[in-house]
Amino acid sequence: MNQFHNKVVIVTGAAQGIGKEIANQYVKQGAKVVLADINEDIGQQTLKAICPNGGSAIFVPTDVRVEQDVIQLMKNAVEKFGKIDILINNAGIFKPISPYDLSIDEWDNVLNTNLRSVFLCSREAAKYMRLNKNGGSIVSMASTRAFMSEPHTESYAATKGGIISLTHALASSFSPDRIRVNCISPGWIETGDYEQLRAIDHEQHFSRRVGVPEDIARACFYLTDERNDFVTGVNLTVDGGMSKKMIYEE
Numbered sequence: 001m002n003q004f005h006n007k008v009v010i011v012t013g014a015a016q017g018i019g020k021e022i023a024n025q026y027v028k029q030g031a032k033v034v035l036a037d038i039n040e041d042i043g044q045q046t047l048k049a050i051c052p053n054g055g056s057a058i059f060v061p062t063d064v065r066v067e068q069d070v071i072q073l074m075k076n077a078v079e080k081f082g083k084i085d086i087l088i089n090n091a092g093i094f095k096p097i098s099p100y101d102l103s104i105d106e107w108d109n110v111l112n113t114n115l116r117s118v119f120l121c122s123r124e125a126a127k128y129m130r131l132n133k134n135g136g137s138i139v140s141m142a143s144t145r146a147f148m149s150e151p152h153t154e155s156y157a158a159t160k161g162g163i164i165s166l167t168h169a170l171a172s173s174f175s176p177d178r179i180r181v182n183c184i185s186p187g188w189i190e191t192g193d194y195e196q197l198r199a200i201d202h203e204q205h206f207s208r209r210v211g212v213p214e215d216i217a218r219a220c221f222y223l224t225d226e227r228n229d230f231v232t233g234v235n236l237t238v239d240g241g242m243s244k245k246m247i248y249e250e
Contacts, residue, residue, distance in 0.1 A: 003225050005030035008081040010073070012036045012064050012121060013091030015043040017191040018141070021213030022088055022220055024050040027057055029221070034077045036062040037091070064091045064117035065109075074124045083132060086224045087125040089118045089140035092159070096152040107155050114159035115166070122170055126179050135178025137224040140167060141216075142185045142235055144243045160185070164235045171233035180232040182223045186216050187239020206241025 009026045013019040015037035026033050027050050037043040040061045051057040058080055062073045077084055092114040097106060118140045129136030145153060146160035163183055171181040189211040190197060202209045219238050222228060237243060 002030045003227070004086075004221070007031045007085040007224075008034070008077060008083050009086040009088065009224075010034040010036060010077055010084060010121075010125065011088045011090055012062065012117065014059075015039045015046050018186070018189060018213045018216050019088075019090040020046050020050070022090060022217045023057070025214065025217035025221070026086075027051055031056070031086075032081045033057040034073070034080070035059045036064070036073050038063050064121060065112040067120055070117070070120045070124050073121075074128060078128055084125050084128040085132065085134075085136050087121060087129075087136070087138045088220055088224075089121050089138065089163075091117055092141060094153075094156050096150075097155075098152050099154050102155065110155035111159055111162075114156070115162045118163055118166060122166075122181070126170075126174055126177065129179050130174075130177035132178075134226055135174075135180070137226075138170070138174075138179065138181045139220050139223050140181075140183040142167070142183045144185050144187045144237060144239050146185060146235075148243055167235065168233040175232070180223075180229065182232060183235050184216060184219050184223070185235055185237045185239070187211060187237070187242045189213060189216060204242065204245070205239075206245065209240065211238065211240055 009031045011019050011023045014023045014035035023033050023035050035043055035047055043059045047057055047059040060073050060076050063069045122138050140163050142163040143160040145157050146164050149157055167181050167183040174181055197210055215238055219236055
């Protein structure tokens with residue numbers, strides 16, 4: 001039997017991109033998946049695309065910045081499927097703005113969407129996970145931008161660095177309840193037209209290719225597999241080796 005058969009998985013930011021593929025792959029593995037996203041129209045389309053016959057997935061409109069929305073998300077998941085086994089904190093936004101021009105409202109919006117949401121969702125999901133015999137597993141999306149930067153990415157970088165720190169803090173706090181907490185730092189994951197990428201885009205990676213959303217889904221499988229219960233509090237970098245590459249030109 002598949003390791004994720006009948007596991008209840010919540011994926012935030014599941015309407016498109018990496019979140020959509022994570023949800024899709026868990027459905028294929030026999031999990032019962034709760035898709036959460038602020039965009040209801042796209043979310044419903046995604047639900048129909050990955051689970052055309054219904055039954056093993058639901059969509060719950062959710063603004064992860066809002067505490068009551070998050071509480072209701074977890075409640076809906078448990079009312080529908082009876083428990084929560086896995087939470088994937090994937091929701092996030094990226095808006096490059098010069099620090100000279102970045103308003104405090106824009107700063108707060110990125111922090112609330114990317115970082116505050118991870119705490120809120122993890123806290124509320126853990127309240128149900130601790131009731132499970134085998135606890136649960138939480139995986140959050142950080143980024144290689146937590147430890148390397150381009151200009152005008154201050155708010156995003158701050159949230160992703162915060163997620164890495166929050167991950168090991170929550171891993172410590174939740175460990176008595178058998179809840180593992182890890183995060184993934186994706187590098188370049190192409191969610192658009194992969195065929196439009198240039199040869200140089202692929203060649204700058206040790207892997208000789210740009211990443212795809214399924215790469216991140218497989219990393220989630222590893223971190224949420226109950227057999228890997230010795231892995232907690234870690235940040236798993238999935239970037240084709242790009243962040244380990246020397247940039248000196250000869």
